Amino acid sequence: MKEATLVQGAEPVAIPGYDYGRPSAAHSPLSLEELRQLEQTVGWSEQDARVLRHHEQFFREHAEEMVDSWRAAIGSQPHLVKWFFGPDGKRDAEYAAKVKKRFVQWVIDVSVRAHDQAWLDYQEEIGLRHTPDKKNQTDGAHTLPRVPLRYLFGFIPVVTLGTRRFFLNLGLSAEELQKLEDAWAKAVLLHVTLWSRPYAKDGLW
Amino acid sequence: MKEATLVQGAEPVAIPGYDYGRPSAAHSPLSLEELRQLEQTVGWSEQDARVLRHHEQFFREHAEEMVDSWRAAIGSQPHLVKWFFGPDGKRDAEYAAKVKKRFVQWVIDVSVRAHDQAWLDYQEEIGLRHTPDKKNQTDGAHTLPRVPLRYLFGFIPVVTLGTRRFFLNLGLSAEELQKLEDAWAKAVLLHVTLWSRPYAKDGLW
Numbered sequence: 291m292k293e294a295t296l297v298q299g300a301e302p303v304a305i306p307g308y309d310y311g312r313p314s315a316a317h318s319p320l321s322l323e324e325l326r327q328l329e330q331t332v333g334w335s336e337q338d339a340r341v342l343r344h345h346e347q348f349f350r351e352h353a354e355e356m357v358d359s360w361r362a363a364i365g366s367q368p369h370l371v372k373w374f375f376g377p378d379g380k381r382d383a384e385y386a387a388k389v390k391k392r393f394v395q396w397v398i399d400v401s402v403r404a405h406d407q408a409w410l411d412y413q414e415e416i417g418l419r420h421t422p423d424k425k426n427q428t429d430g431a432h433t434l435p436r437v438p439l440r441y442l443f444g445f446i447p448v449v450t451l452g453t454r455r456f457f458l459n460l461g462l463s464a465e466e467l468q469k470l471e472d473a474w475a476k477a478v479l480l481h482v483t484l485w486s487r488p489y490a491k492d493g494l495w
Numbered sequence: 496m497k498e499a500t501l502v503q504g505a506e507p508v509a510i511p512g513y514d515y516g517r518p519s520a521a522h523s524p525l526s527l528e529e530l531r532q533l534e535q536t537v538g539w540s541e542q543d544a545r546v547l548r549h550h551e552q553f554f555r556e557h558a559e560e561m562v563d564s565w566r567a568a569i570g571s572q573p574h575l576v577k578w579f580f581g582p583d584g585k586r587d588a589e590y591a592a593k594v595k596k597r598f599v600q601w602v603i604d605v606s607v608r609a610h611d612q613a614w615l616d617y618q619e620e621i622g623l624r625h626t627p628d629k630k631n632q633t634d635g636a637h638t639l640p641r642v643p644l645r646y647l648f649g650f651i652p653v654v655t656l657g658t659r660r661f662f663l664n665l666g667l668s669a670e671e672l673q674k675l676e677d678a679w680a681k682a683v684l685l686h687v688t689l690w691s692r693p694y695a696k697d698g699l700w
Contacts, residue, residue, distance in 0.1 A: 327574040331649035333656070369532040421699060439700045443648065443688040444536035447681050451538070464669070475680075476652050483648040486691075494626060494694045495644045 305391045307428040309415060310399070311408040316424075318407075318414035319487070325410055332480050338473035342401040345460070345470060352456050353397035357390060359456075363448045370445070373437045385431035400477050410484070417485035439489045442482055450475040510596045512633040514620060515604070516613040521629075523612075523619035524692070530615055537685050543678035547606040550665070550675060557661050558602035562595060564661075568653045575650070578642045590636035605682050615689070622690035644694045647687055655680040 309315040320328075342349070364370040376382040396416070403409050418424040420442060422435040450471075457470055487495050514520040525533075547554070569575040581587040601621070608614050623629040625647060627640040655676075662675055692700050 324574075327572070328645055328649050330572055331575060331646055331653075333652045367532070367535055369529075370536060436699055439691060439695050440533055440688050441536055443684065443691065444533050446684055447538045447677075448536075451677050451680065472652075472656050475656065479648065479651055483645050486644060486648065489696060489699045490644050490694050491696055494641055 305395055306388060308392050308395055310412045315408075315411050315415040316418055318410045318484070320410060320414075320484070322407060322410065325405065328483065329405065329480065332476050332483075334476050334480055337469075338476055339405075341469050341473040342477060346398075346401050348460060349398050349401040353394045356397055356453055356456055357393045359452065360393075360445075360448055361386075361390065363445075363452070370441060373434050373441075375434055376432050382431055382433050385426070385429050385433055388429045388431075396481075400474075400481065413481060413484035414487060416481075417488045420485060421488045423488055439486060442485060442489075446478060446482060449478050510600055511593060513597050513600055515617045520613075520616050520620040521623055523615045523689070525615060525619075525689070527612065527615065530610065533688065534610065534685065537681050537688075539681050539685055542674075543681055544610075546674050546678040547682060551603075551606050553665060554603055554606035558599045561602055561658055561661055562598045564657065565598075565650075565653055566591075566595070568650075568657070575646060578639050578646075580639055581637050587636055587638050590631075590634050590638055593634045593636075601686075605679075605686065618686060618689035619692060621686075622693045625690060626693045628693055644691060647690060647694075651683060651687060654683050 364374075371381060374381045374386050376385070399409075415424070419428060420437040425435050425437070426433055453474065454471060457467060457474075460467070460470070462470065489495075569579075576586060579586045579591050581590070604614075604617075620629070624633060625642040630640050630642070631638055658679065659676060662672060662679075665672070665675070667675065
């Protein structure tokens with residue numbers, strides 16, 4: 291029952307602010323039935339979940355390297371890195387380091403977590419942490435209070451297409467590689483779509 | 496100067512409500528400088544634009560078939576098709592037919608249009624036509640007044656990954672196919688991200 295163990299997903303090292311499955315995390319206004327409808331829209335399937343879980347070890351080993359590559363893309367674009375700036379107009383390295391640990395854990399979670407109520411609630415929490423509702427709150431930081439929605443979505447190809455080079459190291463067949471890329475692309479889109487909830491005007495999400 | 500002709504892009508048959516480049520289209524609040532920053536975020540490049548333009552004829556010939564395949568995906572999911580419903584609780588076929596012509600034209604536009612002010616403005620217009628601001632207005636229809644943001648984004652894999660089977664008919668090398676798929680994926684994401692503008696709360700987009 292390897293999967294069941296994974297799904298419970300207790301991580302050995304506690305990450306500050308990683309409130310997955312805790313009452314301190316937000317509650318998603320989306321019902322599980324509505325989540326299934328959204329998954330169907332995305333084309334997310336049990337096969338996709340299996341493909342990602344199958345590569346759990348790979349994601350665990352490379353999650354930090356992936357995040358570093360995405361952070362490099364952010365760091366090279368002033369309009370992206372500015373959302374890490376504190377009141378002194380400089381990048382808040384302490385905040386960035388705290389967020390990074392959760393970002394790395396997110397990669398692992400994408401590969402192993404079941405899409406249950408705890409997972410759904412934590413996506414709402416992550417979304418809120420990109421908006422004035424909760425950005426900075428978790429880490430007691432004073433960076434600019436939002437990441438604009440257009441950058442949240444605009445960054446997706448870096449995290450999907452840009453991650454192909456990591457997947458290539460797995461030495462998969464073309465068909466298996468495609469399945470992994472597609473599963474990852476659908477998963478990332480599903481997550482970011484859930485994160486967009488607090489950005490939307492009432493009734494439009 | 497083939498590209499210059501394409502970029503001017505006058506279509507031989509007038510499509511009702513297709514206000515591309517007309518004063519009746521909305522004006523995007525995004526500046527061209529901010530658009531370039533968003534393109535950079537997405538990883539959109541001149542090479543991507545060239546790849547899509549190179550396949551203009553393919554897109555012209557298959558645009559309707561692609562839209563039909565996406566419409567089939569919508570039609571098979573009650574939570575998606577309902578946004579075409581009129582006050583009688585049935586799919587408004589006349590509205591769907593009118594929108595379809597513009598949807599087909601959109602596919603062609605993605606492949607050939609330069610990302611200039613007219614293009615940017617028309618993306619704002621398309622976004623508005625998915626929200627209570629302008630849905631129904633163009634066609635004098637009475638369907639439900641929005642397409643929820645989560646479905647706008649959630650549907651992206653159908654339009655990207657789901658379109659691979661059309662691209663396969665081009666008989667491209669694996670490398671060329673990948674370039675086309677990546678360019679298409681980035682283009683679609685960029686468009687839908689721009690369409691999300693009217694959905695966002697003030698200051699959060």
